[in-house]
Amino acid sequence: xxxxxxxxxxxxxxxxxxxxxxxxxxxxxxxxxxxxxxxxxxxxxxxxxxxxxxxxxxxxxxxxxxxxxxxxxxxxxxxxxxxxxxxxxxxxxxxxxxxxxxxxxxxxxxxxxxxxxxxxxxxxxxxxxxxxxxxxxxxxxxxxxxxxxxxxxxxxxxxxxxxxxxxxxxxxxxxxxxxxxxxxxxxxxxxxxxxxxxxxxxxxxxxxxxxxxxxxxxxxxxxxxxxxxxxxxxxxxxxxxxxxxxxxxxxxxxxxxxxxxxxxxxxxxxxxxxx
Numbered sequence: 444x445x446x447x448x449x450x451x452x453x454x455x456x457x458x459x460x461x462x463x464x465x466x467x468x469x470x471x472x473x474x475x476x477x478x479x480x481x482x483x484x485x486x487x488x489x490x491x492x493x494x495x496x497x498x499x500x501x502x503x504x505x506x507x508x509x510x511x512x513x514x515x516x517x518x519x520x521x522x523x524x525x526x527x528x529x530x531x532x533x534x535x536x537x538x539x540x541x542x543x544x545x546x547x548x549x550x551x552x553x554x555x556x557x558x559x560x561x562x563x564x565x566x567x568x569x570x571x572x573x574x575x576x577x578x579x580x581x582x583x584x585x586x587x588x589x590x591x592x593x594x595x596x597x598x599x600x601x602x603x604x605x606x607x608x609x610x611x612x613x614x615x616x617x618x619x620x621x622x623x624x625x626x627x628x629x630x631x632x633x634x635x636x637x638x639x640x641x642x643x644x645x646x647x648x649x650x651x652x653x654x655x656x657x658x659x660x661x662x663x664x665x666x667x668x669x670x671x672x673x674x675x676x677x678x679x680x681x682x683x684x685x686x687x688x689x690x691x692x693x694x695x696x697x698x699x700x701x702x703x704x705x706x707x708x709x710x711x712x713x714x715x716x717x718x
């Protein structure tokens with residue numbers, strides 16, 4: 444990839460897309476997700492693509508696949524829905540000749556204090572999935588104290604998994620106020636907020652999250668940024684919001700192609716075939 448190719452990805456989109464192809468609704472088998480991810484990492488849009496997101500339980504399968512396909516260690520983010528012990532066990536089991544674990548995404552148990560006590564100092568970036576309940580502020584305070592990061596779930600396969608505009612605005616505002624960078628996952632299928640015609644679900648736009656982080660950092664209206672549905676308004680605001688990437692780090696997407704196509708349609712990256 445030469446410098447001309449790399450320039451197709453502007454600064455606001457660099458490292459924005461964590462490749463979560465193996466998770467719903469994409470649910471790509473791991474033996475297909477790995478070569479697809481490597482193609483993305485060799486394509487002109489590679490600067491936009493972060494690690495491959497892999498369930499901790501799939502690590503043995505990933506090792507077997509990578510052992511048969513020589514190459515540099517694969518950058519991965521391991522998800523651990525069972526908590527810190529599962530994450531740390533997977534980290535210890537990871538073969539550094541095959542995988543480079545750059546992040547751990549860990550669910551928080553009922554007791555936030557137990558989460559931080561069991562976490563220790565694992566080495567990779569740690570993202571704690573922020574509960575949508577009264578534990579939120581305690582977890583964010585713990586992340587601020589330890590230098591770890593937040594993960595917000597922004598959707599899923601049922602309507603109840605989508606936080607409303609006000610709920611998500613409050614969470615983003617709290618994270619920014621606490622100085623905690625965050626990523627997002629699930630439900631971010633479009634750049635701009637829209638209603639999914641297949642399900643009827645109102646879905647957050649990933650660029651809306653960028654604008655919301657910017658609003659939280661600058662004293663703007665965070666909820667209004669999340670609620671904006673006019674693509675022209677959102678696209679025009681992205682350049683000013685780019686510094687907010689220090690707060691909104693990335694989002695997991697089951698399709699790398701889909702967000703790139705949306706960015707191209709908005710005129711924010713050159714049109715072309717990013718596959």
